[in-house]
Amino acid sequence: MYDANKIIPGLIIFALFMTFPFWYNLGAEAYSTPELELPEDYERCIESTEFMRAEHMNMLDEWRDLYVREGYQEYWSELKQESYPMSLTKTCMYCHSDKEEFCDRCHNATAVDPYCWDCHIEP
Amino acid sequence: MKAIYSLILVVALILIAMIGAGAMGMGALFGVIIPYVAVLVFIVGFVVRVVQWGKTPVPFRIPTTCGQARKSLPMFKDKWNRLDNPGTKLGVVGRMFFEVFLFRSLFRNTKVELHQGPHIAYSSSKWLWIFALIFHYTFLVIFLRHMRFFTEPVPEIFVTMDHMDSMFQILSPALYLSSVLILVALGYLLLRRLLVPTVRYISQPADYFPLFLIIGIVISGMLMRYIGAFKTDLMPVKELAMGLVQFSPTVPEGIGTTFFVHLFLVSVLLIYFPFSKLMHLGGVFLSPTRNLPNDSREKHHENPWNYPVKFHSYQSYEDENRAVMVESGLPVEKPLEEKAEEASGDETPDENAEKKE
Ligand code: HEM
Numbered sequence: 001m002y003d004a005n006k007i008i009p010g011l012i013i014f015a016l017f018m019t020f021p022f023w024y025n026l027g028a029e030a031y032s033t034p035e036l037e038l039p040e041d042y043e044r045c046i047e048s049t050e051f052m053r054a055e056h057m058n059m060l061d062e063w064r065d066l067y068v069r070e071g072y073q074e075y076w077s078e079l080k081q082e083s084y085p086m087s088l089t090k091t092c093m094y095c096h097s098d099k100e101e102f103c104d105r106c107h108n109a110t111a112v113d114p115y116c117w118d119c120h121i122e123p
Numbered sequence: 124m125k126a127i128y129s130l131i132l133v134v135a136l137i138l139i140a141m142i143g144a145g146a147m148g149m150g151a152l153f154g155v156i157i158p159y160v161a162v163l164v165f166i167v168g169f170v171v172r173v174v175q176w177g178k179t180p181v182p183f184r185i186p187t188t189c190g191q192a193r194k195s196l197p198m199f200k201d202k203w204n205r206l207d208n209p210g211t212k213l214g215v216v217g218r219m220f221f222e223v224f225l226f227r228s229l230f231r232n233t234k235v236e237l238h239q240g241p242h243i244a245y246s247s248s249k250w251l252w253i254f255a256l257i258f259h260y261t262f263l264v265i266f267l268r269h270m271r272f273f274t275e276p277v278p279e280i281f282v283t284m285d286h287m288d289s290m291f292q293i294l295s296p297a298l299y300l301s302s303v304l305i306l307v308a309l310g311y312l313l314l315r316r317l318l319v320p321t322v323r324y325i326s327q328p329a330d331y332f333p334l335f336l337i338i339g340i341v342i343s344g345m346l347m348r349y350i351g352a353f354k355t356d357l358m359p360v361k362e363l364a365m366g367l368v369q370f371s372p373t374v375p376e377g378i379g380t381t382f383f384v385h386l387f388l389v390s391v392l393l394i395y396f397p398f399s400k401l402m403h404l405g406g407v408f409l410s411p412t413r414n415l416p417n418d419s420r421e422k423h424h425e426n427p428w429n430y431p432v433k434f435h436s437y438q439s440y441e442d443e444n445r446a447v448m449v450e451s452g453l454p455v456e457k458p459l460e461e462k463a464e465e466a467s468g469d470e471t472p473d474e475n476a477e478k479k480e
Contacts, residue, residue, distance in 0.1 A: 003181065004177065015166055018162075020270070031365035058351070060295060111271035112296070113282065114295075115292060
C-alpha cells in the first residue's frame with residue numbers, strides 16, 4: 001500500500017470514532033432502565049401510562065398555552081372521569097412529589113433537561 | 124423515472140420494516156441482528172475500500188489550474204498560490220483543511236450563462252456550496268446528539284449540544300434547529316437534481332437513492348419526536364441501544380414501529396455506504412488533486428509502479444535501422460558504420476550536408 005504511514009492512522013481514527021459508544025461504555029455496569037418512585041396513594045396517572053410516557057411533554061405544553069393564553073383552568077380526564085387543575089406544580093408534582101426520584105430519573109437517562117424549572121418551583 | 128425508482132425503493136424499505144417489525148413482531152431481527160450486521164459491513168467495507176485505493180499507485184503531481192506553477196516566472200508571486208497550488212506540505216495541509224471542513228472546491232462552483240448574442244459568462248454560484256455545508260454539518264450534529272442513546276452517563280458535551288440545538292424552546296419536546304435545517308438542505312439538494320435540466324440529465328438512481336433514504340431517516344426521526352401517533356417512549360429505546368453497544372442485546376416491550384423504521388433505514392444506509400458514492404467521506408482525503416504538493420520542479424519523482432521504465436531512445440532506434448533508413452533516403456544523425464568512426468570526431472555542418480546527399 002502506498003502512503004500507509006498516513007492512511008493507516010487515518011483508518012484507525014475513523015474506526016475509533018465510529019465505534020465510540022462501544023468502547024466508551026466498556027467496564028460500565030450493564031444499563032437498565034431506571035426505577036421510578038411511583039405515588040403510593042394513587043393507582044393511575046391522569047391518563048393511561050403509555051400515553052403519559054410518550055405524551056406528557058406535549059400535554060404540559062398544551063396546558064401551558066391553554067392556561068396562560070386561553071384562560072382555561074381545568075383538565076377533564078376521560079380516563080378517570082375527574083377534572084384536574086392545569087398546573088405543573090399543583091397537579092403533576094402533587095402526586096409525583098419527589099422530582100428527583102421520578103421526572104429526573106428518566107430525563108437524566110435520555111439527557112433531557114426541561115427548562116421549566118428555571119421559573120416553576122420544584123416541590 | 125430514475126427518481127421515482129429510488130423513491131419506490133425507499134418506500135419499499137419502509138414497508139418492510141413496518142411489516143417485519145411492526146406487524147410480524149420481528150423485533151430481534153430489526154432491532155439487533157440487522158443493526159449489528161450494518162455496523163460491521165460499514166466499518167469493514169469502508170476500511171477495505173480505502174485500502175484498495177491505497178494500493179493504487181499515486182499519480183504524478185497534478186498541478187491544478189487554480190494557481191500558476193510556483194516559481195515558474197518571477198512575475199508569479201508565490202503568495203498567490205500558497206493554498207491553490209501549494210508546493211509545501213504545510214500548504215497542502217491548509218488546502219486539505221479548507222477542502223474537508225469548508226468544501227472549498229464547491230465554493231469555487233461557477234455557473235455558465237449564455238447572454239444575448241453568443242456571449243458566455245461565468246458567474247459564481249454559491250447555493251450548492253451553502254446547502255451542502257448546512258447538510259453535512261447538521262448531519263454531524265444530529266449524529267453526535269444521538270450519542271445520548273448510546274452512552275451512560277451521557278457526556279456533558281452532548282447535553283450542551285442538545286441545549287444549543289433546542290435554544291429557541293419552540294414546542295415540547297423542544298424543536299431542534301438541526302432537524303429543520305437538514306430538511307431544508309435536503310430539499311434543496313433534491314430539487315436541484317429534479318428541476319435543473321443539466322443536473323437532472325446526469326442524475327442516476329445512485330444519486331436519488333441516498334437522498335431519499337436520508338430524507339426518510341430524518342422524517343421518521345422527526346415524526347417519532349413530534350407527532351402524536353408516531354411517538355415512542357424513549358426509555359425502552361435507550362435500553363435497546365445500550366444493549367447493542369454493551370453486547371447484551373435486548374428488545375424491550377413498548378417500542379413503537381416508527382423507531383424500527385428509523386433504525387432499519389439507518390442500517391440500510393450503513394450497509395449501502397461502502398459500495399456507493401457516499402464513500403467520498405473517505406475519498407476526499409485521497410483526492411490526488413488536493414493532497415499532493417505541486418513540487419514536480421523541485422523534487423525528482425519516480426513513478427512507483429514500474430520503475431525503472433524500459434525505454435527505447437532515438438539513438439538506439441537509429442542504430443538498429445540505420446542501414447534501412449539511409450537506403451530509403453531518410454536523414455540520420457550518425458552516418459553508416461564505415462564512416463561512423465570519422466564522424467565521431469569533429470563534425471562540421473558541411474560534412475553532414477554532404478552525407479545526406
Ligand atoms: C445517521 C444516522 C441517523 C440520523 C441521520 C438520524 C436522524 C434523526 C433525526 C433528524 C431525528 C429527529 C430529532 C433529532 O434531531 O434528534 C431523529 C430522532 C430519533 N432517532 Fe435518529 N438518526 C440516526 C440514527 C439513529 C439510530 C442508530 C437510532 C437508534 C437508537 C436512532 C434513534 C432515534 C430516536 C429514538 C429518535 C427520537 C428522538 C426523540 O424523540 O427525542 N437514530 N433521528
